Amino acid sequence: SQKIEQNSEALNIQEGKTATLTCNYTNYSPAYLQWYRQDPGRGPVFLLLIRENEKEKRKERLKVTFDTTLKQSLFHITASQPADSATYLCALDRGFQKLVFGTGTRLLVSP
């Protein structure tokens, strides 16, 4: 069956360091992959989209990689700040905009 896995344990890092979050998937061949941020009590907010023919995408302090051979995406936040603390969700396309979300990884950035 199709499966998306993200680190279920919270990732704790110090301010200024680079946070790296992992999204692994099985039994998918997604055309693209998206990353969202979700704060407690709020809806998910779109961050980045990367297509299957793109290896890397950047937006300000954010960087996403997409390895369709490894079936893995890495999400990096450089120079992390306490305000980056949130849950980060990856989502894969199953066609017709049917996004399937991972369970998310909680990131905690301490001052």
Next chain:
Amino acid sequence: DTAVSQTPKYLVTQMGNDKSIKCEQNLGHDTMYWYKQDSKKFLKIMFSYNNKELIINETVPNRFSPKSPDKAHLNLHINSLELGDSAVYFCASSQATGTVTGNTIYFGEGSWLTVV
């Protein structure tokens, strides 16, 4: 201006009741969705509508019935509520749907439903 707004934000109701959650988007998008996020934070699509037409209907009990009076609104009606229906329900919208579109999905703030 709120892009995707849903009401109510919090809803506590007894088992067996019928309730509705309303959703409106002012982004001019063609496609709207309902997602459910359970206690384990797993976010799963329930329905999607494109220009008032049902596109996606995941394995959801018949007690859940979406209604789209126009492409800016997608309401969710739930009959005979059960304890297991307790969750956060997110309305969302995107520009269009298609086989491979990669459109951004804009979510509302969520409706916290608690069935007691």
